């Protein structure tokens with residue numbers, strides 16, 4: 001194994017991940033099975049799961065190569081942003097990035113996307129960064145997603161943001177705390193957008209005022225106004241992607257599902273880092289076109305679609321192959337997670353005011369913030385997952401989150417019971433951490449999922465069939 005892949009002492013994980021990802025440019029546009037095998041054998045064991053998770057299945061291969069090249073380009077822009085006179089801002093994955101792209105001189109970088117890259121690309125995955133946080137004396141009740149994402153910037157030389165923003169105070173304290181701590185520790189300003197739990201028109205109106213104030217603060221700090229023309233340009237791009245998102249959602253309803261499982265991960269990264277840019281439109285368009293083509297040809301990876309599952313919180317994100325590809329080969333379709341449910345209002349592009357109102361609604365209803373910052377966490381979470389699971393025709397649900405998702409874990413028993421009562425859908429509860437394999441290794445997760453599908457989902461399906469047959473006789 002090339003020891004050059006091992007993280008160097010004091011190196012910023014973000015830059016190391018980018019350096020390794022550079023190899024994607026060396027791969028030919030059209031990869032053969034042999035090329036994939038060679039790429040797999042070239043890298044260290046943990047990265048092998050990423051390589052084959054992205055490249056083994058032909059449909060995934062074409063899209064993911066295209067997507068990761070574009071993503072790398074945008075991350076390089078983030079690296080060069082300060083040299084070009086822009087302010088670099090850390091944002092969490094509960095925040096729409098298009099707000100920041102609407103400024104001429106602000107560039108956003110999503111901390112959880114950095115955490116995800118490191119976890120799937122760097123030798124040793126995210127663990128060393130988590131352990132570093134523990135070594136600093138930070139509590140182990142933090143969210144691994146944003147802690148792993150922010151720690152590299154504490155540890156090493158290299159990229160440092162100019163400010164940090166978050167909107168999770170009151171909805172997810174682990175998320176809010178690590179971002180507030182990062183601001184303090186790194187000595188950079190923090191901008192907080194608070195979400196009222198009041199979901200009535202009064203609460204939404206208040207939130208619109210908060211968003212305007214938040215933008216004003218950013219304008220004063222960055223020294224430039226959010227121009228109406230720029231905002232319109234970004235929002236139009238955003239809504240081009242929204243149209244494709246809606247089409248993508250509809251395609252997932254077909255049986256068997258023509259959308260490859262790994263596209264769910266791709267959508268999460270697009271929404272968190274690239275929305276409002278041409279790259280998001282291009283990748284969404286390709287995902288829609290490829291899924292349509294698979295639907296037309298009746299392509300499905302396994303011989304049969306055994307189960308269609310909705311992930312009630314977050315996908316497992318430390319082993320792409322072991323999770324997304326493995327399920328697909330087993331005939332288990334992943335229809336989405338909480339971060340895949342977006343509510344995009346009709347957008348009125350006529351004025352800055354009207355676009356900001358639309359943007360306020362998008363932010364208010366942004367996944368995770370909408371549920372964990374709702375009037376009733378359990379009700380909002382349950383309603384949203386029921387809507388998605390029923391609309392997409394799920395046979396069952398699977399819970400996965402990080403060990404710090406206290407609100408979800410606190411209401412999980414209620415969620416599972418109500419889900420069964422209202423929809424008849426069983427929920428498999430998996431404990432563990434979607435960013436840290438030391439909690440529940442992938443092999444254990446696979447075993448539990450397989451047993452659940454064989455014993456619960458398949459049995460229920462065959463009972464339903466028998467009932468339907470008897471009723472028809």
Ligand code: SF4
Pocket residue numbers: 142143144145146172173174175314368372401402404405406
């Ligand atoms: S809700 Fe869970 S995954 Fe989301 S930020 Fe909070 S702890 Fe992390």
